Amino acid sequence: AVLLGLAGALHAIRLARWAGIRTAAEPLVLVLHAGYAFLPLGAIALAAEILMPGVFGMAAAQHIWMGGAVGLMTLAVMTRATLGHTGQELHAGLGTVAIYLALVTAVLARVVAGVWTDEAMALHSLAGVAWIGAFGGYAVLYGRFLLRLPPAKRI
Structure with missing residues (x-):
């Protein structure tokens, strides 16, 4: 548990050195930092739960990792890759920001449920x-790009 907490702290230091706040103007990049932030948070929460059982609940601590780091990073890459591979401008609109916030809300609600029983x-x-x-919002917002034929390539 101590090594897990140390790993979380080292990842938090690494994340802080990236100065992700400088990317605040472009949510498509900021969300990558937010997704990564759940990695050290999950490690620290899991270490805390092992050392002091009942602090978060094991499932809540794991959801920081699984839902937060894996879920948000997956959604972030899905949105960016869809825009890039379909020839769209690499910019997150309000709908995209809303689906990012929905996923963060899901993770936070799940974690708080472990504490506020x-x-x-x-x-x-x-x-x-x-x-x-x-993820339903992703399908609605990005499905139209994924379901149409790709633009013709110039020779």
Whole structure:
């Protein structure tokens, strides 16, 4: 658990050195930093849960990693790759920002449910709806790019 916490702290230092706040003007890049931030947060939360059982709940700590780091980074790469590979401008519009925020909401609701157990059912429901909203929103926003023929290549 100590090594896990140390790994989390080292990743947090690494993330801080990247100065991700400088990317705030472009959510398509900022979200990559946000997704990575869940990696050290998950490690630290899991270490805390191992050392002090009941702090977050093991499942909540794991969701920081799985839902946060893996989920948000996956959604971030899906949006950027779809824009890039379909010839669109590499810019996150309001809809894209909304699906990023929905996914973060899902993760936070799931983590808080482990701490605020009286409201766990409502928070789990919120987490599920927000998760579906994030990836369903991706399908709605980006499906039109993925379902049409690619632009003709010039010779």
